[in-house]
Amino acid sequence: MVKLSSALEKIDIPRKTVYRLSLYQRCLQKLLDQNVETVSSEDLAKSAGVKPTQLRKDLGHVGQFGTRGLGYSVATLSEAISGVMGLTVLQPVVMVGVGNLGSALLRYSGFRKEGFEIIAAFDADPSQVKVAPDQLGLPVYDVREMGRYVADHGVRMAIIAVPESAGQAVADVLVASGVQAILNFSPAVLNVPDEVIVNHVDLAAELGSLSFFVS
Numbered sequence: 001m002v003k004l005s006s007a008l009e010k011i012d013i014p015r016k017t018v019y020r021l022s023l024y025q026r027c028l029q030k031l032l033d034q035n036v037e038t039v040s041s042e043d044l045a046k047s048a049g050v051k052p053t054q055l056r057k058d059l060g061h062v063g064q065f066g067t068r069g070l071g072y073s074v075a076t077l078s079e080a081i082s083g084v085m086g087l088t089v090l091q092p093v094v095m096v097g098v099g100n101l102g103s104a105l106l107r108y109s110g111f112r113k114e115g116f117e118i119i120a121a122f123d124a125d126p127s128q129v130k131v132a133p134d135q136l137g138l139p140v141y142d143v144r145e146m147g148r149y150v151a152d153h154g155v156r157m158a159i160i161a162v163p164e165s166a167g168q169a170v171a172d173v174l175v176a177s178g179v180q181a182i183l184n185f186s187p188a189v190l191n192v193p194d195e196v197i198v199n200h201v202d203l204a205a206e207l208g209s210l211s212f213f214v215s
Contacts, residue, residue, distance in 0.1 A: 013061050013084070015197075020058050021081055022114075023048040028078040029113055040071040082115065090117040092155050096170050097162035098123040098140050101185055103131045105159060106138070119153065122146045124166070143170070150177035161185040171198075 013021075027047040031039055045055040062080050090112065095102055098121050106121060118138065123129055126140040133139050141149065150158070158179045162170055167188025174182065181197045184190055190198050 017058050017061060018085075020048065020050060020054070021062070021085060023050075024055065024058070025078060025081045025085065026114065028074055028081070031074045032078060036074055038071045039074055044072065085115070091115055091157060092117055092119045092153065093157045093159060094119065094146070094150060094155050094174075095121040095159045095161065096123075096143065096146065096174070097160060097166075097186070098126070098129045098131075098136070099161065100130075102159075102161040103129070103136065105161065105185075106136045107131075116157070118159070119155070120149055122149075124162075146170075147173045147177040150174060150179060154178065156180045157182075159183045159185065160190075164188045 024044060027044060028039075030047075041052045041055055045052040048055065050058075059077070062077075062084050093111070093116050095106055095118050098106065102121070102123075106118060111118060121136065121138055121140045122143045122145065123140050124143050126142055129136075129140050149155075155177075156179060158174045158181075160167060160170055160174075160182060164187040167184070167186035168190060170186075171182060171184075171188075171190045171192060175192055175196055180195070182190065182192070182199070184198055184200045185203075187202065187204075189200070192198055
């Protein structure tokens with residue numbers, strides 16, 4: 001189970017449900033951008049790639065929504081999911097590792113729409129970062145400053161995009177400084193306390209699994 005903070009209380013939600021809620025929120029955001037006011041459970045489920053029964057079960061963790069024959073209010077449901085997911089204000093995130101992948105992630109403009117803001121980046125050698133700070137949108141600090149910065153700014157989420165050899169050491173500093181959730185693009189398998197959540201993104205493994213279906 002994963003504990004998430006809402007504005008009113010702590011709610012225990014299964015981890016897979018948390019992931020699907022983030023998918024629903026992304027779909028709802030697209031509908032808001034298109035000025036769509038209501039959406040049926042069937043259409044929202046189809047957009048998220050799940051069955052309507054699964055969607056309704058997941059939304060039961062958020063509250064009672066929807067009107068028979070009319071569907072869900074897009075704005076109301078989006079606001080409710082944001083509250084449960086702790087996204088009513090921008091969630092500060094730090095990026096560790098500003099190589100090719102880290103630089104690309106920093107330039108991605110979609111994080112703010114999803115409720116996240118990368119507020120600082122760190123690298124073992126900032127002088128070797130190939131992309132200029134004005135293109136990245138923020139300065140790159142020496143990784144030795146990371147622990148103090150994270151603690152001083154109350155950062156609870158981090159993205160790691162460093163070589164495998166550095167992954168565990170970076171995670172150790174982040175956890176010691178107060179980080180509670182890590183999105184790990186490093187090949188390293190991270191050992192962290194049980195209360196710290198790690199989502200591991202192994203691009204090579206994902207491609208390897210896809211190759212099974214290629215004739």
